[in-house]
Amino acid sequence: MRRHISFAGLLLVALAAPAWVHGQTSPPPAGGSSVVEQTPADLTKPYKPVAITPPTPVSDPALTALRKKIADAAKRRDKAQLAKLVVAKGFFWDREGIDAADKRKPGIENLSAAVTLDGKEAVGWDMLASYAEDPTGSATPDHPNMTCAPGDPSFDSKAMQALLEATGSDLAEWGYPTHGNVEVRDRADAKAAPRQKLGMNFVRVAPDAASEPAPGAFLRIVTPDGKFGYVTIDDIAPLGNDQLCYGKEGGEWKIAGYVGVGSDVMR
Numbered sequence: 442m443r444r445h446i447s448f449a450g451l452l453l454v455a456l457a458a459p460a461w462v463h464g465q466t467s468p469p470p471a472g473g474s475s476v477v478e479q480t481p482a483d484l485t486k487p488y489k490p491v492a493i494t495p496p497t498p499v500s501d502p503a504l505t506a507l508r509k510k511i512a513d514a515a516k517r518r519d520k521a522q523l524a525k526l527v528v529a530k531g532f533f534w535d536r537e538g539i540d541a542a543d544k545r546k547p548g549i550e551n552l553s554a555a556v557t558l559d560g561k562e563a564v565g566w567d568m569l570a571s572y573a574e575d576p577t578g579s580a581t582p583d584h585p586n587m588t589c590a591p592g593d594p595s596f597d598s599k600a601m602q603a604l605l606e607a608t609g610s611d612l613a614e615w616g617y618p619t620h621g622n623v624e625v626r627d628r629a630d631a632k633a634a635p636r637q638k639l640g641m642n643f644v645r646v647a648p649d650a651a652s653e654p655a656p657g658a659f660l661r662i663v664t665p666d667g668k669f670g671y672v673t674i675d676d677i678a679p680l681g682n683d684q685l686c687y688g689k690e691g692g693e694w695k696i697a698g699y700v701g702v703g704s705d706v707m708r
Contacts, residue, residue, distance in 0.1 A: 483609075484645065484647050484663050484669075485663060485667045485668065485669065486608070486667050487665060487666050487667040488604060488607065488608050488645065488663075488665055488667070489603075489604060489607070489665070490640060490642035490643065490665045491596055491597060491600045491601050491604050491642055491643045492596065492597070492640075492641060492642050493594040493595065493596045493617045493641055493642060493643060494594055494595040494596070494641075495594050495617070495619070495620075495641065496577035496578075496579060496591060496592030496593055496594050497577060497592065498576035498577055498578075499576065499577065499578040499588055499590075499592075501588075501694075503693070503694050504578075504588065504687060504694045505576070506694075507526060507687065507694045507695070507696075508572075508573045508574075508576075509573070510522075510526055511523070511526055511569055511572070511573040511696070512569075512570055512573035512574065514526065514569075515566045515567075515569040515570040515573060516570065518563070518566050520549065520553070520558055520559075523549060523552075523558075523569075524547070524548075524549035526695055526696055527547075527548040527549045527552055527695055527696040527697075528548045528688065528690045528695045528696065528697045529547055529548055529690070530544075530547070530548065531544075531548070531697070532547075532548035532551045532552065532696075532697060532698055532699075533584070533686075533697070533698035533699075534551055534554075534555050534698065534699045534700075534703070535581075535583065535584075535698065535699070535700040535701070536555075536701065536702060536703065537702065541554075541555075542698075548695075548696070548697075551699075552565075552696060552699065553565065554703075555699040555703040555704070556568045556569065556699070556703050556704050557703075557704040564704050565704055568704065569685070572590060572591075572685040575590050575591045576590075577590055577591050577592035578590040578591070578592045578687070579592035579593050581684070581686070581700060584686060584688075584698065586688060587686045587687060587688045587697055587698065588686065588687045588688075589684035589685065589686040589687070589698075589700060590684060590685055590686075590687070591678075591682050591684065593680070593682075594617055594680075596643070601643065604643065608645070610645065612680055612681070613679075613681070614645055614646055614647075615643045615644065615645055615646065615679075615680065616643070616644060616646050616662075616677040616678055616679045616680070617641070617642070617643050617644065617677070617678055617680070618639045618640075618641060618642075618644065618676060618677060618678075619675065619676055619677065619678050620676070621638075621641055622638060623638060623639040623672055623676040623677070624637075624638055624672065624676075625637050625638065625639060625662070625664060625670035625671065625672055626659070626670060626671045626672070627670065627671070628671060629658070629659035629661070629671045630659075630671075631673075633671075636670065637664065637670075639664070639672070642665065644662050644663070644664065644665075644677065645662060645663040646660060646661070646662055646663075646677065646679075647661050647662060647663050647669070648660065648661055649661045658673075658674050659671040659672065659673055659674060660672055660673070660674045660676075660677055662677065682701070683699070683700065683701030683702065683703065684699070684700040684701060685699060686698040686699065686700060
């Protein structure tokens with residue numbers, strides 16, 4: 442499953458959060474090892490950090506303007522306004538290896554189905570607001586002419602594969618700092634003194650009962666020296682986020698697709 446964006450936004454929309462936020466395990470990536478339950482002793486082994494380059498903001502004023510319009514429509518929960526910001530035809534929904542979009546329907550209806558914009562539990566509006574706040578973006582292999590957000594970080598895939606093999610882990614167990622000043626504490630308590638700061642490297646995530654997803658909550662991690670620690674949940678991002686994709690229709694940026702399971706994960 443792909444999951445989205447800053448965790449501050451995801452805390453409003455837990456359905457879009459990475460599986461390890463919920464204390465669950467995502468399906469392993471193709472070619473990866475099977476996930477097995479591990480004891481604290483298995484987890485607390487030092488590992489060689491793999492550096493990441495964070496996703497960068499997209500410097501396109503027109504795309505920035507579109508995001509502001511999306512944010513406004515999301516705030517108002519105005520589906521008619523939002524429809525003007527979505528491609529009329531050709532909307533795609535990459536979901537678990539297939540295009541789940543109904544090509545007979547307009548783009549807004551496919552987007553609505555992906556993130557849930559209708560009904561009592563119209564959680565998609567909060568999701569769209571969070572997507573609109575994220576300035577990053579990157580191309581996806583299947584849609585090279587699109588910009589999908591949030592953007593993915595850059596890293597050495599061979600080094601990461603070696604890390605997975607050395608730790609007997611899967612990619613779903615790893616996240617990366619959202620900024621360069623992430624503080625690690627010994628307890629899930631904002632009053633606890635920080636013991637260190639994370640480098641811009643992948644970090645192993647090991648949720649426990651003390652780091653359940655709630656506003657202001659903490660997430661348990663394993664630092665490269667093999668010690669448990671706690672960081673605020675919005676300081677760590679997962680790989681494989683759900684993504685909102687933008688493309689041009691008639692030379693104008695619009696929402697053109699969605700990559701991921703979407704809000705259906707909670708149904």
